[in-house]
Amino acid sequence: xxxxxSSLRLHPLSALMAIYAQIIDEFSRKVGALTLAQYQxxxxxxxxxxxxxxIQAIVRHVVRSGNRYNNLMRKALGLLDLEVQPSCCTPGQxxxxxxRVIETTxxxxxxxxxxxxxxxxxxxxxxxxxxxxxxxxxFEHAIVHVLRHQRQxxxxxxxxxx
Numbered sequence: 001x002x003x004x005x006s007s008l009r010l011h012p013l014s015a016l017m018a019i020y021a022q023i024i025d026e027f028s029r030k031v032g033a034l035t036l037a038q039y040q041x042x043x044x045x046x047x048x049x050x051x052x053x054x055i056q057a058i059v060r061h062v063v064r065s066g067n068r069y070n071n072l073m074r075k076a077l078g079l080l081d082l083e084v085q086p087s088c089c090t091p092g093q094x095x096x097x098x099x100r101v102i103e104t105t106x107x108x109x110x111x112x113x114x115x116x117x118x119x120x121x122x123x124x125x126x127x128x129x130x131x132x133x134x135x136x137x138x139f140e141h142a143i144v145h146v147l148r149h150q151r152q153x154x155x156x157x158x159x160x161x162x
Contacts, residue, residue: 012120014113016139021102023143024066027150031059032095039091043156055153059098060088062149066101068128069142073135074108076125082107105142 031039034055042054051061063086071081082104086097115123115135125138133141 011113012117012136013109013115013139016136016143017106017109017113020105020139020143020146023146023150024098024102027062027146027153028095028098030150030153031055031091031098034091036090038157039094041160043160052152055156056088056094058149058153058156059094060086062146063088063094063097063101065145066098066142067104069138069145070101070105070108072125072127073105073138076123076135076138077108077112079108 039056039059040054044053051057067082067084067086074081084100084104086100088094088097120135123135125133125135127133127138
């Protein structure tokens, strides 16, 4: 293993944060390019899940989930919850709300980026839906969550020629 790759492994949280920020930035650019009509159109009128009825609903869900994941990690680290009230009313506001998820998550880890692996692995995050994650797994879940819904938005845009 080279010295460079060895030093990169020393800070897994900063690597995950960089990926999370990149994924949210990509998602934000796609959302920001939508018209208000595209953003608000109901794509599935009989959806069982209100979070998937429109692109706006999906984005609101991604933002709220990102804030919840951050607060779950904050709780595991012994920090107080952040009260964030996203609106996601327009594509422009949604972009700001998505970027705020990154800002607040980065704030959570200020001064903690170089946590030893053992601390990352043993700091447990109790999800509200059942599973218990460590910090790395929770970060990974947050990343994949955005990717999954980004794909869903892209499919809506193609399917409905928006």
